[in-house]
Amino acid sequence: MSYIAERRVEEKERRRGEILDSAVRLYAEKGWDAVTMDQVARSARLSRALLYVYFRDKEELLYGIGAVALSVLREHCLAAVARSGSGLEQVEAIGRAYMAYAQEYPHYFDVCARFQAHSVSPDPGSNEGACAAAGDEALGVVVTAIRAGLADGSIRQGLGDPMLLAVSLWAFTHGIIQLAMTKARDLEHLQIAVPTFTEYAFGLLTSLTAAPKTA
C-alpha cells in the first residue's frame, strides 16, 4: 500500500513536470499571455479540467514556471562562479551569466521580469513560496561572491552591507538586461547598438564595485 502510494506520488510529480515542460515550450513560442490553459493541457496530453487539479489557476502555473526559471538561473550563476578567480571576477561572471541567460532563455528572463515587476500575492501555501526561495538562493550566490571579493581585496572597501550591495547590483543588472531585451528598437532609434549599451552599463557597475588600483 505504501509502495503504491509512493508510486502515485512519483507519477504525479512526473506529470507535473511534463505539464511544466509543455507550458514552458508554449511560453517560449508565443509568450505567456497568448498561452491558453487549453493549449497547455493538450500539449501535455490531458484534459483542461485535470490541468486544474495540478495547478489551481493560470497564475499558479506561472509561479511553477518561475521556480524552474529561477533555479536554472541559479545553476548558471553557480557555474559562472566556479570558473572564476577573485571575488570581483565572480561577481562580474554572475552578471554576465545573467545576461547570457536572458539571451539564451528569453522566456525565462521574461518570467523573472514579471516577478520583478508585479508584486506577488500574499498567498503562502503555493508555488509562490518556491519562487521566492529560488530567488533568495540566486541572490545568496551573489552575496557569497561579494564576501569573497571583500576578503581577497578585489572588491572596494566601504561599500557597506554585502547584502545591500548584492540586491543593488541585482537590480541594476536586471535593469540593464530589461532595457536591452525589450527596447532594442528604441536604442537603435537613439543610434545605440545594444551590445554597446550593455557593455558600457556593465562597465559602469564593474568600476563601481572594483577596488581602486593600488598603483
Place this chain on the structure above:
Amino acid sequence: MSYIAERRVEEKERRRGEILDSAVRLYAEKGWDAVTMDQVARSARLSRALLYVYFRDKEELLYGIGAVALSVLREHCLAAVARSGSGLEQVEAIGRAYMAYAQEYPHYFDVCARFQAHSVSPDPGSNEGACAAAGDEALGVVVTAIRAGLADGSIRQGLGDPMLLAVSLWAFTHGIIQLAMTKARDLEHLQIAVPTFTEYAFGLLTSLTAAPKTA
C-alpha cells in the same frame, strides 16, 4: 462648416481626455488587468461600442495612458531640474523625482514598468508613437543635465557618451524603484528596510556619477 468641423474635433479631443481620466482612475483603483472596457465606458458615460471608436482596443488605451504618464513624469523631471544647481545636482534631482513620482502615482509608474518590460508592437500609426516620443523627451532632460554637469565640472569626466550614460542611469534608477515598489515584502524578509535600500542604491549611483573630490 469649418467652424463646425473644428468644434467637433475639439469635442472629440475633450471626450478622449475624459475617457483617459476615467481609465486612469480605475487603473489606480484596481490595477490595469482588473479594469474592463465596460467599466471604463460606464465611468466615462458612453457605451462600450463607442469606446472602441476612440481606442482601437484595450492595448491602445493603455498606450494612451502611457503617454499621459510619461508626460507627467517629464514635467516632474523638468521641475526638479529647475530647482537644482550644478549638473550633478540636476541628475540627482531627476532620480529623486522619478522615485517620488513612483510613490505618488504608483499606477503611472506601473505603466512605465509595463513599457520597460514588454517590447512594444511595431504598429507605427497609434498612440505607441506618442508614448515613445514622451519617453525620449524625458530622457532628453537627463542628457541635458549630464551635459551641464560635464560643463560645470560636477560630473566625472571620462564616462563617455552622455546619451549612453543617461540611458544607463535611467535603467539603473528604474531597476531600483521597481525592486523597491514590488518587492517590499521580500526586502523585509531579508531584513532590509525599503528606504535604506533606495538610499543606498541611489548613493552608489551618485558616487559613480560625481566628479572625484579635488581636495
Place this chain on the structure above:
DNA sequence: GTCATCAATTGACATAGTGTCAATTCTGAA
C-alpha cells in the same frame, strides 16, 4: 420646412478563454 447625408451612438452578437462540478472511468484492496 423638408429632406438627404454623414457622423455619432448603441444593442446584440460571435468568439474565446477561465474556472467549476457532477458524472464516469479506473485501480487496488478486501
Place this chain on the structure above:
DNA sequence: TTCAGAATTGACACTATGTCAATTGATGAC
C-alpha cells in the same frame, strides 16, 4: 466480485473582448 477512493473528463456558467448592422441626431441644400 465488489467496493472505496483516486483519476479523469464533458459540459456548463461566467466574464470579457471586439464587431456590426441598425438607429438616432445634427447639418446643410433646396
